Amino acid sequence: MLGRLGPGKGEIRLETLLDMNHDLVVLSKELDWKWLEEELSPFYADQGRPSVPIRKIAGLLILKQLFNESDESVIARWIENPYWQYFTGETYFQKRKPFDPTDFVLFRKRVGESGVEKILTLSVKVHKGEEKAEMVQMDTTVQEKNITYPTDQKLASKILFWTRRIAKHSEIKLKQTYDKEEKRLRRQITVPSRQKGIEQKRRAALKRLRTIAGRLMREVESKLPDSLRGYYAPYLLFFKDLLKQKRGDKNKYYSIHEPQVSCIAKGKTHKKYEFGCKVSVSRTVKKGVIVAMKCFEGNPYDGDTIEPTLEQLERIVKPLGGERPKKVVYDRGGKGRSKIGDTQVLTPSRGSSKMSTKEKKILRQLFRSRAAIEPTIGHLKSDFGLDRNFLSGTLGDAFNALMAGAAYNFKIRLREIRALIFYLWQDLCYLLRRLEAPILGLR
DSSP states (O other), rough: OOOOSSTTOOOGGGGGTSOOOHHHHHHHHHHHOOOHHHHHHGOOSSSSSSSOOHHHHHHHHHHHHHHHHHHHHHHHHHHHOOHHHHHTTTTOOOOOOOOOOOHHHHHHHHHHHHHHHHHHHHHHHHHHTTGOOSHHHHHHHEEEOOOOOOOOOHHHHHHHHHHHHHHHHTTOOOOOOOOOHHHHHHHHHHHHOTTTTOOOOOHHHHHHHHHHHHHHHHHHHHHHHHHHHHHHHHHHHHHHHHOOOOTTTTSOOOOSSSSOOEEEOOOSSSSSSSSEEEEEEESSSOOEEEEEEEESOOOOOGGGGHHHHHHHHHHHHGGTTTOOOOOOOOOOOTTSEETTTTTEEOOOSOOOTOOOOHHHHHHHHHHHHHHHHHHHHHHHHHHHSOSOOSSSSHHHHHHHHHHHHHHHHHHHHHHHHHHHHHHHHHHHHHHHHHHHHHHHOOO
């Protein structure tokens, strides 16, 4: 049930409850909510039932990413926290849900990637001058998807599970479900054992599991009624492609419910392979504000990600009067890209013999300072939800990455507000002590 929009009997104004110098209160006053509403209003229709206010749903999405909550938990905490209610534009303390958590899904589909870029623009807007940065640091990382570690046994078992569900929904009577045999084969493959010749038995069990999956799938396909054949045909074709996959194949599928997931190797000793999408991160040199977060399908070469990231960066800073940076500092992964348009790409190298010692020293300092983007990526993953994406599809990848970048920028501003309030309080206490000193006869 939704809460009332207007004041009622016994309702309390939030201003009477809150400390108006709180960092979230100050940040809510600094943000240009009117500009965001004007930018996102074209995604809404003029007719039909009134939607959730843009400030409310966008503010809750910011709080969700800022405090690393889920769609359900951010709604629950909003009811408990008056500061969060004030941040989303409420005047009176509310005791009920503002809307159902499923409205987040509808909002993501409504605005898409271009809409969430406006929220990242809003986060850059609170950092004056950063949109006109002439130099940025850039790097790539992997945003992992919320899927299990893929193995042939897991994929074959999933195919059996979904094939049985299709048969049940279509009211197909199977000759054999292979349920008991599947459980026995799975135990034989997964349970550790030191028995002699166990590896050969595991390979034979896996082969048998794939065989019965293909057999069950062909039986369901042959018995499907004509009315459901067109609906289930793409799913069965996808299952066939999964069973045909071999170890050395390219563009493989690693998940049934997230087929766009890619296997990316970044050379980490503790995690050899990561399953998700590649994300290019771009930050300014002065304050470390994130100005671009671009997602890519597959596993493109790092140098090929620079130009699309610069295009996104231009879209984000252009409404603020900014433009493309003149220089991009990249690591050795960007070799082969020295200039893209009017932007110079700097990558570590031995340097030209024509360079002076002073120029080499400046370049060395630039590449050393570029390492500051690594802890930024670490914070994006540990604090702002970039380590594991729970949103579905390629749109979910882009939305989660862009919101993580926006939350990182808001966090920087919140720390600045806290520091400013702390130093103002110190100065005030110092002045009060100086005023009290003559009264008490102290120097």
